[in-house]
Every structure is written in C-alpha cells, then in structure tokens.
Amino acid sequence: MRRAVFHAELTEDLAGMARLAGQLMINASASLFQADLALADVVLARGEELPVRHREVQQRCGTLFARHAPVATDLRTLVAALRAGSDLRRMGHLAQHIARITRFAHPHPAVPGGARPVIARMSLLAGGLADQAAIALEKRDPGSIKRLARADDEVDALRGELFRIVFATNWSHGVQPAVHAALIGRYCERFADHAVAIAGRACYLATGRLPELLPLPR
Amino acid sequence: MRRAVFHAELTEDLAGMARLAGQLMINASASLFQADLALADVVLARGEELPVRHREVQQRCGTLFARHAPVATDLRTLVAALRAGSDLRRMGHLAQHIARITRFAHPHPAVPGGARPVIARMSLLAGGLADQAAIALEKRDPGSIKRLARADDEVDALRGELFRIVFATNWSHGVQPAVHAALIGRYCERFADHAVAIAGRACYLATGRLPELLPLPR
Numbered sequence: 448m449r450r451a452v453f454h455a456e457l458t459e460d461l462a463g464m465a466r467l468a469g470q471l472m473i474n475a476s477a478s479l480f481q482a483d484l485a486l487a488d489v490v491l492a493r494g495e496e497l498p499v500r501h502r503e504v505q506q507r508c509g510t511l512f513a514r515h516a517p518v519a520t521d522l523r524t525l526v527a528a529l530r531a532g533s534d535l536r537r538m539g540h541l542a543q544h545i546a547r548i549t550r551f552a553h554p555h556p557a558v559p560g561g562a563r564p565v566i567a568r569m570s571l572l573a574g575g576l577a578d579q580a581a582i583a584l585e586k587r588d589p590g591s592i593k594r595l596a597r598a599d600d601e602v603d604a605l606r607g608e609l610f611r612i613v614f615a616t617n618w619s620h621g622v623q624p625a626v627h628a629a630l631i632g633r634y635c636e637r638f639a640d641h642a643v644a645i646a647g648r649a650c651y652l653a654t655g656r657l658p659e660l661l662p663l664p665r
Numbered sequence: 666m667r668r669a670v671f672h673a674e675l676t677e678d679l680a681g682m683a684r685l686a687g688q689l690m691i692n693a694s695a696s697l698f699q700a701d702l703a704l705a706d707v708v709l710a711r712g713e714e715l716p717v718r719h720r721e722v723q724q725r726c727g728t729l730f731a732r733h734a735p736v737a738t739d740l741r742t743l744v745a746a747l748r749a750g751s752d753l754r755r756m757g758h759l760a761q762h763i764a765r766i767t768r769f770a771h772p773h774p775a776v777p778g779g780a781r782p783v784i785a786r787m788s789l790l791a792g793g794l795a796d797q798a799a800i801a802l803e804k805r806d807p808g809s810i811k812r813l814a815r816a817d818d819e820v821d822a823l824r825g826e827l828f829r830i831v832f833a834t835n836w837s838h839g840v841q842p843a844v845h846a847a848l849i850g851r852y853c854e855r856f857a858d859h860a861v862a863i864a865g866r867a868c869y870l871a872t873g874r875l876p877e878l879l880p881l882p883r
Binding site: 522525526529530533610613614618621622623625626629630633 | 740743744747748751828831832836839840841843844847848851
C-alpha cells in the first residue's frame, strides 16, 4: 500500500512538471511573437520551479533507496522517474532560453519573416508533446509513443525548413534574427525529444521494455 | 568479489566512452577548421559506437537489477552509471552535429574570421573536459569537480564572446557562417556541461553527496 501511494505520488509530480514545461514552452513562444517582456519574465521565473521540483523527486527517490530494499518494479520506477525528472528540468531550461531571446531582441520581435510561422508551429507541437508526455505518464500507455514520435518527426522536418528559410538568398533580415531563429529551432527540437523520451520511460514503466520505435535523442 | 568486479568493469566502460567522446570532439573541431570531409566522416562513424556502448551498460545494469537485490552502494553506482551513459551518448551526438556542419559547408571551412579562435578554444576545452571526466570516473576524486567547473565557466564565457563577434556590425561573412558558429558554440557548451555532470556523478559515487559546486546543466 505504501508502495502504491509512493508510485502514484511520483507519477502525479512528474505529470505536473510536464504540464508546467508545456505551459512554459507555449508562453515562451508567445513572448517571442509579441515581443512581450513581462511574459518572458514569467517564463524565466516559473522555469525555476522545475529544478526545485526535480530535486524533491530526487530526494524522495533517494530516501526510498536508503530506507527500503526496493524490489525490481520499484527500481524500474525509481530509475525511470529520476530520468524523467532530468528531462523535465532540461525542458524548463530550453523554454527559458527562448524567453531570454525575447529579452535580448526587445523591443523588436526576435523572429521576423517566413521563420515566424515555422517556429510558431514548432513550439506549438513541442508544448503539445509535453502535455502528451504528462498523459503518457499518468496512463502508462505504450501506444502513446507512436503518436508522440509522429509529432516529433514533424518538429524535425520543420527544423530543416527553418534552415532553408534563413539560408535562402532572399533572407533580408540579417544575421541576428537568423541566429536566433536557428537557436530557437534547436531548443524546440530538443524540448520535443525530451518529451518523447519521457513517454518512452512511461512505456518502459508499463511494459518493462523500451519501445523500439523510441527515437534516441540526437 | 563479483560486485567489485562489476563496479570496476562499469567504471572502465564509462571512462573509455568518455575518452572516445573527447576524441570525437577534438576531431570534429579539426574537421571544421581544415574543411576535412574524411575526418568528419570518421567522427560520424565512430560516434555511432557510443549509443551501442551505452545500451550495453544499460543491459548490464538491468541484469544486475533483475538478478540480484542490489544494496544501497550498488544502487548508487547503477543509477550514476546509467546517467553517465546517457551523458556520454549525448556528447557523441553533439560531436557528430559539428561534423555534419563540416559536411554542410564543404568545400568551404564552416567557421570564418574572428569566430575561429574562439571555437577552437571552446572545442579544445570541451574535449579536455571529457578526458578529465574519464579521470574523475576512474579516481572518484571529489576535488576534480572544481577544476572541471572552472574550465566549464571558460566555455560559457567564450560562448558570450562568440555572440559578440557574429552580432558585431563588422561581421562580414554573412548569415550561414554566423548561424553555424552559434550552433557549434551551443554544441560545445552542452558537451562541456555533460562532462561536468559526469564528474559530478563520479563525485557522488565517491562521497554519496552531490557537490554543491556542480552547475546544473542549462
């Protein structure tokens, strides 16, 4: 019974962290497009909650390690939870990096021209993947991994599209917006990779097997 | 006795992976500056060894989880080893990303002008950090973390310098080299962060405590 409570609480914590990460990404992206400094600051401030909550997860897992002799299922849960916590902390940092670009470019919007719709779509997909990772954690649904992998593929394809746009001869917005667009694309891509990895860990929790479809983060 | 052998083998595997990651970074950087396609291909090919070796580490840890009831020290070793393995796989991917930029820009060197010495220094520091992470794993030396954190700080400072160079009004090399320089800077920075994180895990193995100086990867 204590074990079941522990596992349920751990899942709830991680799913909550995933939803927060998703909100941070959506807000970071909105701050970019509206050159909204106040919103960027909200992302920077609330992003600090993820490392704190990650440490709490670490400490709780550490206590269980030290006090009990965890059985195989517990161990699997603990290791997967620790790694999901790491992923979620990173996702918070990536959203914060985007908010910092909003600050850097202010009062101008950081991303101009044809790069805007591509980045808007990438960040929407990335934020949605975080929500889906939360659901995967709660439901431990091995089927979710395929849906997430498809959205992640679209993020990767959009990153290629972004390079074509900023490297095209008709890109007229100069060096700085191109560099920012390329970095934001990278941050969205990594954010999405971490979300897919979390769903893979949820699948592992459910089945004891890593899904073959799980793309290794690159 | 079996436990001691297992721990020693795990350490040897991870230290070997760290040395390979360091070589990949140094070679990726050399391929950039010499526009050396063959060397870039070596990095791309040999980088594939790290995910394979990481999976072997995972499988071996998984077997120990399943067959034995690991005691607290074993658990600490296993969790730290799994996370170090993840870091090392990522470091390989980051070196490969740099090699891909060499390929993309060929026959031109990807990085021109004032960005060259900065990136040369960053990649040298990053490669050196991987070697130091290997030594930290072998010696489980808590003192190593301070040295690594200092080198990592220099990498972060150089990344700021790189932005100043490519965003300066006298940057005359256009959009593509600026984007490549910014991305390579990011890859070097992340590579260095992972190396420091591995040394932190080695310190944790030695002392059971995470070093306070350990910078959280951003």
